[in-house]
Amino acid sequence: MIIGTIIFRTILFYILILIIFRVMGKREIAELNILDLVVYMMIAELVVVSIEQYDNKIIYSIVPVLALTVIQVISAILSLKSKKFRDIVEGYPTIIIENGKIKEKEMRKIRYNLDDLLLQLRAKDVMDICDVKFAILEPSGDLSIVKNENTKNQKSLSIPLIMDGEIVDIGLKKLNKNQEWLESKLKEKGFATIDDVFYCSVTDGCFYIDGYE
Numbered sequence: 001m002i003i004g005t006i007i008f009r010t011i012l013f014y015i016l017i018l019i020i021f022r023v024m025g026k027r028e029i030a031e032l033n034i035l036d037l038v039v040y041m042m043i044a045e046l047v048v049v050s051i052e053q054y055d056n057k058i059i060y061s062i063v064p065v066l067a068l069t070v071i072q073v074i075s076a077i078l079s080l081k082s083k084k085f086r087d088i089v090e091g092y093p094t095i096i097i098e099n100g101k102i103k104e105k106e107m108r109k110i111r112y113n114l115d116d117l118l119l120q121l122r123a124k125d126v127m128d129i130c131d132v133k134f135a136i137l138e139p140s141g142d143l144s145i146v147k148n149e150n151t152k153n154q155k156s157l158s159i160p161l162i163m164d165g166e167i168v169d170i171g172l173k174k175l176n177k178n179q180e181w182l183e184s185k186l187k188e189k190g191f192a193t194i195d196d197v198f199y200c201s202v203t204d205g206c207f208y209i210d211g212y213e
Contacts, residue, residue: 005054013047016062020069024076033079033090033139039072090139097135100148102210104198112137114163114199121145128158129201130208158208162200165212175202 020043024036043065050061079086094106096117107113117135120143126132134146161171161182172178183194189209191197199210 002054006051009051009054009058012058013050013061013065016065017043017047020065023069024072035075035089036072039068043068093139093144094137095134096137096143097129097132100130100133101213102129102199103213105213110137114160117143118160128203128206128208129199129210130203130206158201158203160199160201162194162197165195165198167194171201 046061046065046068050056050058075085075089079089094110094112095103096107096112097103102117107117118129121127121129121132121135124143124145126145126147131147132145133148134144136144138144159171159174160168161175162168167179167182172182179194182200185207186192186194186197186200186209189207191209191211196211197209198212199208201208
């Protein structure tokens with residue numbers, strides 16, 4: 001009897017969630033806003049509790065699930081009709097790189113670091129920041145990129161030498177160079193000290209140096 005109840009509830013909520021997701025509309029996981037994510041997490045939690053606590057009335061779980069569905073649908077309608085509401089719920093796109101310059105202040109505001117940036121650039125087949133003219137972090141978390149017109153099709157992997165104003169020792173070891181060599185290169189490019197540099201990398205002997213704003 002207990003096993004039958006659990007199976008029945010599982011099938012029922014499976015069908016119910018399929019219907020709810022069709023009502024909510026088709027969206028990729030990366031496109032979910034905060035409200036969508038919260039609603040999906042709460043629905044999942046309610047369903048799990050209902051299946052585990054099979055002695056409770058099933059209506060106690062169905063009602064809040066349907067209420068969350070109504071909230072999500074209403075918020076989606078408001079997002080379509082009101083930009084202010086959409087900006088509050090979904091957030092704003094953030095310019096990370098503008099005209100080849102890293103916007104470290106904007107990165108700090110959204111708690112987005114250089115490792116995140118380099119990871120997403122590599123995911124877009126961009127191995128060097130100097131190949132990027134504009135990079136915009138969308139509210140979904142995806143990184144939109146506009147490349148420089150003179151970007152080469154084939155390029156070696158960029159080796160970071162300075163990140164967040166600190167020397168990357170591993171990068172220097174790969175090049176068989178030391179800090180004195182790096183400091184001399186920075187001075188050639190017009191940077192007096194390492195403390196003036198937010199990010200520095202080298203690719204095929206070509207330096208990309210980004211100073212603090």
